[in-house]
């Protein structure tokens with residue numbers, strides 16, 4: 001059998017695959033960082049074999065709580081991802097699987113590749129209400145892409161939504177894909193009403209380098225971009241620098257920074273108290289927004305989330 005991860009978003013090191021009952025793997029840490037947890041690999045020549053994949057360095061992962069009751073994702077066609085049970089003994093993560101095909105892919109969450117990202121941008125720009133703008137370049141030379149929906153007119157609210165600062169949180173870009181699909185739909189009355197009053201800027205992927213490298217949390221230089229907004233630099237965080245520059249040009253009335261959580265299966269809003277200039281009035285606006293959203297959208301709730309200042 002063969003284990004490989006030399007593809008877009010791949011991450012695994014194979015120590016020993018000579019015995020299908022004892023396949024020894026380790027997750028590679030993010031470049032210039034100690035963070036790791038994202039994995040994505042292919043096992044080949046495994047049809048009808050009882051395979052035991054052991055991630056031997058699971059105990060050193062960024063959030064070991066994420067291994068409790070965890071189900072990995074697997075796919076034969078790389079479109080449909082199904083769940084597979086795992087077990088964690090406090091040291092190693094075990095995935096047991098018998099493949100019905102010659103090759104099977106495993107990942108931490110459903111992958112969102114940079115190729116799919118390129119497809120998303122290409123699809124969006126063909127909408128007459130969408131403009132695609134490249135704001136800058138990453139350390140690996142990839143583009144920092146922004147999509148604008150709606151016309152710039154005075155009096156319109158300016159909405160910014162960015163996603164996937166943490167590349168292992170692939171669900172954040174799946175969220176963006178769903179949003180783009182709604183925004184291009186001229187028959188969606190909610191979208192039409194919003195675009196009458198607002199202009200929307202999207203950065204579907206804040207961390208292309210980490211995404212392509214198969215990182216969990218950081219960019220090519222090992223920077224946690226979520227911690228760079230106070231003082232971004234060309235050397236450590238050009239991704240944040242170019243997006244922040246654009247936000248300063250356009251202004252911002254409403255912003256969402258989309259993440260995924262390893263353990264909490266809920267949609268919630270957290271972390272606003274860390275914003276510069278946060279005050280009582282803004283907190284009240286946020287509470288009204290959250291309650292209104294929870295009332296009209298069964299996917300959103302306010303009971304579960306992070307405590308303030310966590």
Ligand SMILES: [Zn+2]
Pocket residue numbers: 165166169259260
């Ligand atoms: Zn995150």
